Amino acid sequence: MNNFNVFGKIVFMLFSLLFPYFIYGQTNVVLDKLTTLESYLKVYDANVFDHSNQYLRSNDKGVWNGIPLKEVYFYDEYFSSSIDTSVKNSANKLVAYLEQTYGDNLIVDQGYYRRNYAVTTRAVEINVYLDLKEDDSMTEDTGGTLSVSFTKVIDNPLANLSEELQSNKEGISYELVIVCENVLPTILVNGIPILAKMEKGKYSLNKAIELNKYILDKETPIDLSFTFTPGIDENGKLMTTIPKKSSIEIALEYVNAKGNVTKSVQLYDNSAYVTDTIVKNGETRYSTYYGTNEYGMKEVLFNHQFKAPVDYKLAGWSNGKDLCKEVNLEQRIKQFYADYAALILNKDINNITQLLYSSFLEKYTYNYNNTEQKSYHDYEDLEYMLQNIFKVVTAKDTKLHISNNGQLAYLEAMDKTSYLKAVGIDYIENISFMFFIDKNTNELKIIR
Template identity: 25%
Template sequence: MRKILLCLLMSSSLLSCAQNNPAIPDLYKEVKFKNKNIHYRLGIQVAACNFSLFINDVPVVRNFEEASGTFNTSAPVNDLILKSGKQHFKLILYPGFKNGLPLPALAENILAKITVEGLKYEGEGVKTLIDPFTILEIGGEGKKFTEKGKTTAVYEGTFEAKVPYDLTAWSGSKDLRKEDPATLEKEVLAFYQQYISIVKEKDEKALARLVYEKEKYYAQALFLGQDGSQAQWDAYLDLTRNSTLVMMPLEKYKMNFYANGRLVTLERIDYPNIGEPALRSESQENGRTVVGFYFCQLHKREGSNQLELIH
């Protein structure tokens, strides 16, 4: 079985944007500051433990697997940087798993290193605007790891980022932690079921209406060009046109809040799916089962009681 992460995000707004706004493949025409594009990426290296990494209290990368070897990746974070200034990061370390069972405490040989760099895409080329710099280093030649024997260790700090845009996104949204959790969870589940119904009914017009505002935000944050906007829409169309794709039941999840309570989502709590989106599909590819999972981070605009997907 193979897993794929599909960053298909939805808005629950039923506004008829398809009639009054350009189609999603044309959103690149609304992107500003293309000549000033800068793409921030994190270099992430963590060894001998599991972890969650957040930028501005929104998850970037998580890893909950067997506690062996070193996890290495590079992750884009422009969609978590809403405006220039200080950006907050938080790394939470957890004991890993052994034979499918969680270890009781953090080991002494843990290593972690997080770097930031700024890139500019110029056609087919990439130019380095900001050389990689380290914002956190634990173990090895960095800060000594002193949390051996604990069940978690938390490291926080800030770094400066400069972007040409200033995006509202969820920055002025309601703090959903203040709402009745049972009522809110019912609303979130209703949203998820709406998503599932659209995919089952293969209603591409409804899908276009639902994702428009999210895609507009995403296009600007990533400075998408024509190919990028088309690729976003093509990924959505795969949901409605893949004849083998089946949406899976929502199960083994927990409602979690991010962005200081302004975002809410459902995430799996079962190993080895811990922290993954609860919204999932299965499809067939070359005789193999492919599991897709889809981020749905919802917010409520100030003055509104309607959930919309913004990230």
């Protein structure tokens, strides 16, 4: 009996000594105050977690703005965790917090197996993935993950734009959807080519082209012009006429902020089932396949004009001079590119910012400041380019395009995918601009 009491005292003393270690793995780390990269790094560098070593830093439990978490893992510039479903309605509370706090900046994307709630600001990027299929509703035990990434905030006018502009969740984007087979397309908006040069040997296309960048307001008509010429045969040679086994489908789609198509207008469709009659050895058979009845033509031409009821009004190039009257316009544009290339090589971010600001301001107006790519991301991409390039390359063969109203100019590279290329190790940035000349200052300016 006495021995048992002694043993019991020893066990009690050991438990008392080790108890803090038992509960340490169950402590909640409060994450609410981690709102900037600097505040996150203070916690990360202190390395005060349940499980901490040079390879792994984690906490068994955590709390983020009142939402219970588990399995919280800490990395150089972000942390990730699972939603603690042992506490009922954790996922519901998390979504409610995001909706209330971030409003129009919250983007919801439904995949087949999971639903993503994404928020991007200059300082943080939040992603919540819930285990919900398309038609599922949240329940009290819905599970998922939360990750929060932190970014260094740079005080630059380009980077600031998305924080300064309101997001418009009601704004409609217009997309031109081109699906074609065995033909080579050329597409112009108001006389300006909008389709990147196709790769050699590529003669099929399935592409959506955003049109808002060419739309200044809801009153100005937009002219679309299409030319389709014969594609390339199986031997890599350009065909002389459009073949039977080809097709062209063109649609104009209205897309809301969630990426859903709210309306689709078919502009052109020459696809059909074509039947060949084959006579061989006195026997007749028929071969039916997907193609077109408009075969044998040298080209297919099509035009369409429309007005887009956009929810913005841009100055754009409306204050531009008539470029058709300008002397040496192409040379002036090439000189602009040469000067811009020098800024790139000199890593002159301040002057590049000044040149790009107006076009960036309009970009985040016509996309309603509502895309996942924000101005601070564009700025980061610009910085990355400047840090990683070591030379620039320009096109030799060019073609100058002037818009139908004479105010907008674009220099197309015929021998490259863009007029100017910034080249680094395993890195190439294609750079092409559209220009106008300000009536008041006679200055050549980037606008797109």
